[in-house]
Amino acid sequence: MTRLLSLLLVVLFSANAxxxxxxxLGDSLSAGYNMSIEQAWPNLLGDALKNKGKSVTVINGSISGDTTGNGLSRLPSLLKQHNPDSVLIELGANDGLRGFPPQLVENNLKTMIDTIQAQNSQVILMQIRIPPNYGKRYSEAFSQLYPTIASEKSVPLIPFFLEQVIVKPEWMMQDGLHPKPDAQPWIADFMAEQLEPLL
Structure with a gap:
């Protein structure tokens, strides 16, 4: 009986794992802009995490051009469909590039976090930074949103991977905004390193 119970626990644990x-939940930076979805870093992340001893099924719910408002509207159906254990929010760059009010971005991100946590899923927020298109004051206020929200909502904040990629011109597309396919394996490894302690 004891052996049977132990075996059952192992099976249940394995199933949960x-x-x-x-x-x-992201935009073109995660959706594989101008490349096949198979090349995008979220599709490579599962193997990168496996190399670190984590068995994780990665669902890429990213769409190029999405704002925080788009992500917020799509979120409930994604949560219902996939019932994820964790959600990584990589949104805001398009809001910033369009000059949306920081307060709007903040409200959308906070509502997303509340919605995810209400489903008993873990939230991981990615720092987003934008070019100074609308002046230094706007870009700094925008960037500061993320650590402020992470602190208020007690969610982990991970670094913006693009900061490490953009310094290598050979990894960037001609638009200066999107990483090439060549950069995706590095991004997957970088993200695995950031996410592994949190998953």
Missing amino acids: SSNTLLV
Whole structure:
């Protein structure tokens, strides 16, 4: 009987471990802009995490051009469909590039976090930074939103991977905004390193 119970616990534990899912809710930086979805870093992240001893199913819910408002409107159906254990929010760059009010971005991100946590899923927020298109004051206020929200909502904040990629011109597309396919394996490894302690 004891052996049977132990075996049952092992099977249940294995099932739980294998069902660990991460939803990436992002924009073109995660959606594989101008490349096949198979080349995008979220598609490579599962193997990168496996190399670190984590068995995670990664669901890429990213769409090029999405703002925080778009992500917020799509979030409930994604949560219902996938029931993820964790959600990585990589949104805001398009809001910033369009000069949306920081307060709007803040409200959308906070509502997303509340919605995810209400589903008993873990939230991981990615820092987003934008070029100074609308002046230094706006870009600094925008960037400061993320650590402020992470602190207020007690969610982990991970670094913006683009900061490490943009310094290598050979990794960037001609628009200066999107990483090439060549950069995606490095991004996947970088993200695995950031996410592994949190998953």
